[in-house]
Amino acid sequence: MTSINVLMVANRGEIARRIFRTCREMGIATAAVYSDADADALHVAEADIAVRLPGATPAETYLRSDLLVDAALRVNADAVHPGYGFVSENATFARACIENGLTFVGPSPDAIEAMGSKIAAKTTMARAGVPTLPWVEVTDADDDLLHQAAEDVGYPLLVKASSGGGGRGMRTVLDEPALTEAVLAAKREASAAFGDGTVFLERLVVDPRHIEVQVLADAHGTVVPLFERDCSIQRRYQKIIEECPSPAVDDVLREQMGRAAVAAAQAVNYVGAGTVEFVMDREGHYYFLEMNTRLQVEHPVTELVTGIDLVRQQLLVAQGEPLAGEVIQAKITGHAVEARLYAENPMQQFLPQTGTLKTFDLDTVPGVRVDTGVESGSSISQYYDPMLAKVIAWAPSRSEAVRKLSAVLAQSRIHGLTTNRDLLVGILRHPEFAAGRTDTGFLTRYSPVELSRPLAGPEVEQWHAVAAALARVSQKRAEATVQRTMPLGWRNNPSQMQQVSLEAGQRHYQVQYALGDGAVHARVNNEDLGELALAAVSPHRVVLDIDGRRTAVTVASFVDNESCSVHVDSWLGYTAFTEVPRFPLAGPPQAAGSLTAPMPGSVTRVHVTAGEEVAMGQPLVVMEAMKMEHTVTSPYPGVVRDVMVERGTAVRDGDVLVVIDPSE
Known part of the structure; x- marks a missing residue:
C-alpha cells in the first residue's frame, strides 16, 4: 500500500481548490504550482506550499512536464494529481512522475496512451465490442486522399483532433467545399492547444x-x-x-x-x-x-x-x-444539474472576456454548491480557459433542481465582465429544457442571442436607470469635498430637473429627476414616470415604490480611466450601465473603416495586404485567445487601405487590425 502525505496538484484555479478541499478532509498536505499570471490566485493562497512556474502562457508553465515534476520533488510530494486539462491526459508526464518516485493519481501511462489518442481509442473500442462511428485519419493526406476519405466517411462529418478535448481542434463540415480549410484550421488549433496536430474525420450524428x-x-x-x-x-x-x-x-x-x-x-x-x-x-x-x-x-x-x-x-x-x-x-438519489459560468459574450459569438472581476457574489441556498477559482477582484487572463465557476444544484426532483439553479444564477451579482449568466438562465427556463428535450443542437435551434437577452427587459431597465442615476448622485455627494451637508440633488433653480446620461449596450437612457420629501419625480428618455415613493437612497442601495411594490435595488459603481460603469441588481434582473460623462474628453480619432480586435490575444495569420480588394465576409485576420481561434472578417466589400498587424503581434481589445475603404 502507498501512503500519500503530501499531494501536489499540477493544475490551477477551480479544480486545484476542489482537490485541496478533499485533501484537507483526509489530512493530506497540499502543494500548488502557479504561473506569473496566477501569482495572486486563490489556489495559491489555499495551498500549504506553492512553487512558481516562470512565465504566463500554458506552454511555458502548466504544460511543462519537466517543471511540474521538479516542483513536486522540491516540495517532497508523495503524489501528483493532474486535475483536468493541461497534462492530465499526458502519458509522458504520468511516466515521468512514476520514474521519479511519485504516485500519479490517475491511470497507467499505457492506459492514457491507449485512450489519449482518439484514433487508437476507436480501434480498441471496436475490438472490445463497443459501438463506434465510421472514421478516417487525414493528418498527412493530400487533397485527393482527403476528399476521398470524406466520401468514405460520408457527409455531414466532423474534423476532430486526436489529442485533447474541450471542442478545440474540432470543425463541422457539411459539404465538400468547406473540407480543406476545416482540416487546416483544426490542425492549427490542435497543435496550439495540445502540441499534436493529428486529426481525423468522423461521421456526424446530427x-x-x-x-x-x-x-x-x-x-x-x-x-x-x-x-x-x-x-x-x-x-x-x-x-x-x-x-x-x-x-x-x-x-x-x-x-x-x-x-x-x-x-x-x-x-x-x-x-x-x-x-x-x-x-x-x-x-x-x-x-x-x-x-x-x-x-x-x-x-x-x-x-x-x-x-x-x-x-x-x-x-x-x-x-x-x-x-x-x-x-x-x-x-441514484435525486437529481443534480450543473451550469458552467464563463467570462464570455454570447451576444458576440461567445467571445472570451478578460479583465478584472469587480464583484463575484453568488448567494447560495442549501443544496447548491459552487466550485470556483475566482473571487471579487480576481483578474481573468487571456492565457487560460475563461470559466469562472461551476454552480451545481441538487434536489429530490429534476424540476426542483433546475428551478433552484436558475434562481441562484439569476440572483447572483457578477460585475466587471460580461458572462454567460443570462444565457444559462434562459436555457434553464426554456420549455424544451424543462421537458428534458435537449441535444447538442439546442443552441442552433434556439438563438443564444435571444436566450441571452438581459433578464431585465426595456421597461425594467428604465427603473434600473432611475436607481443608477440616484445612486450615482448620492455617491458624488458623499465624495464631495465642499458643501457636503447640502441636501441630495439640491439645486438653486428647483424648476429644472437634474439629469444623468447612461448607456446599456446600444441603448441610451437620459434620466431626468427632481427629488422631493421622500419621493422622486422621474423622466426617462422624455417619458414621464410620475412621482415615485423613495424609501431609501445611498451610493449602494436604492428602494423605490414601483406600481405599489417596494423594490430594493443594489448598485455598484466602478471608475476606470475616466469611465464609470454602474451595475444594478434587483429581483427584476440585472442591468450594466456606462455613465456618459457630461463633458467627454477628446480622444485620438480612429480612421474610418477601422476593424478592431474583439478581445486581447495574438495574431496567428494575416490573410490580406494593403491595396487588396476584399469581399463582404472575407477572412482578414485570425487571432488566438484562450486557446481558441477567432477570425475577423470584412463587414462589407472594399479595398484594404492599411494592415496594422502581422503574425505574432499581441493586441489589446479595441486595437486596430485592418483599415478598409468600403466600395461605392
Whole structure:
C-alpha cells in the first residue's frame, strides 16, 4: 500500500481548490504550482506550499512536464494529481512522475496512451465490442486522399483532433467545399492547444444527445459504472450545462451503457476515475465518442446524486485500496444539474472576456454548491480557459433542481465582465429544457442571442436607470469635498430637473429627476414616470415604490480611466450601465473603416495586404485567445487601405487590425 502525505496538484484555479478541499478532509498536505499570471490566485493562497512556474502562457508553465515534476520533488510530494486539462491526459508526464518516485493519481501511462489518442481509442473500442462511428485519419493526406476519405466517411462529418478535448481542434463540415480549410484550421488549433496536430474525420450524428458514463476502477480488477451524465447543452462543442441522471435514459438503457463503459475501461486495464463518452441518436442508439482518462469538469453532479467524493476515491485507489461497498452498491438519489459560468459574450459569438472581476457574489441556498477559482477582484487572463465557476444544484426532483439553479444564477451579482449568466438562465427556463428535450443542437435551434437577452427587459431597465442615476448622485455627494451637508440633488433653480446620461449596450437612457420629501419625480428618455415613493437612497442601495411594490435595488459603481460603469441588481434582473460623462474628453480619432480586435490575444495569420480588394465576409485576420481561434472578417466589400498587424503581434481589445475603404 502507498501512503500519500503530501499531494501536489499540477493544475490551477477551480479544480486545484476542489482537490485541496478533499485533501484537507483526509489530512493530506497540499502543494500548488502557479504561473506569473496566477501569482495572486486563490489556489495559491489555499495551498500549504506553492512553487512558481516562470512565465504566463500554458506552454511555458502548466504544460511543462519537466517543471511540474521538479516542483513536486522540491516540495517532497508523495503524489501528483493532474486535475483536468493541461497534462492530465499526458502519458509522458504520468511516466515521468512514476520514474521519479511519485504516485500519479490517475491511470497507467499505457492506459492514457491507449485512450489519449482518439484514433487508437476507436480501434480498441471496436475490438472490445463497443459501438463506434465510421472514421478516417487525414493528418498527412493530400487533397485527393482527403476528399476521398470524406466520401468514405460520408457527409455531414466532423474534423476532430486526436489529442485533447474541450471542442478545440474540432470543425463541422457539411459539404465538400468547406473540407480543406476545416482540416487546416483544426490542425492549427490542435497543435496550439495540445502540441499534436493529428486529426481525423468522423461521421456526424446530427444533433445527438451527449451521454457519458462515470467509471471507477481499482487495482484489484473491480470496475464500477457510476451512472450517466447528460451533457447535451453545448456551445463550440464544449459543455455548459450537465445533469445526472439523464432525462433520456431509462433503467434498461442505463444498464446497457454501463456495461459498455465497463468493457471500455477493462479493454485498457483502467485504474482510477474515468469517463466513457457516447453520442446517442433519436432512436436510442449510442456510439463511443472518447474516453477521458481523468476527472471530468462535471463530476460534481455525480457526487451529489451518489454521495461519493470522486477525488477521495481517486486518492484511495492511488494508495492501492480496493473500492468500498458504498461505491460498488451506489444508487441514484435525486437529481443534480450543473451550469458552467464563463467570462464570455454570447451576444458576440461567445467571445472570451478578460479583465478584472469587480464583484463575484453568488448567494447560495442549501443544496447548491459552487466550485470556483475566482473571487471579487480576481483578474481573468487571456492565457487560460475563461470559466469562472461551476454552480451545481441538487434536489429530490429534476424540476426542483433546475428551478433552484436558475434562481441562484439569476440572483447572483457578477460585475466587471460580461458572462454567460443570462444565457444559462434562459436555457434553464426554456420549455424544451424543462421537458428534458435537449441535444447538442439546442443552441442552433434556439438563438443564444435571444436566450441571452438581459433578464431585465426595456421597461425594467428604465427603473434600473432611475436607481443608477440616484445612486450615482448620492455617491458624488458623499465624495464631495465642499458643501457636503447640502441636501441630495439640491439645486438653486428647483424648476429644472437634474439629469444623468447612461448607456446599456446600444441603448441610451437620459434620466431626468427632481427629488422631493421622500419621493422622486422621474423622466426617462422624455417619458414621464410620475412621482415615485423613495424609501431609501445611498451610493449602494436604492428602494423605490414601483406600481405599489417596494423594490430594493443594489448598485455598484466602478471608475476606470475616466469611465464609470454602474451595475444594478434587483429581483427584476440585472442591468450594466456606462455613465456618459457630461463633458467627454477628446480622444485620438480612429480612421474610418477601422476593424478592431474583439478581445486581447495574438495574431496567428494575416490573410490580406494593403491595396487588396476584399469581399463582404472575407477572412482578414485570425487571432488566438484562450486557446481558441477567432477570425475577423470584412463587414462589407472594399479595398484594404492599411494592415496594422502581422503574425505574432499581441493586441489589446479595441486595437486596430485592418483599415478598409468600403466600395461605392
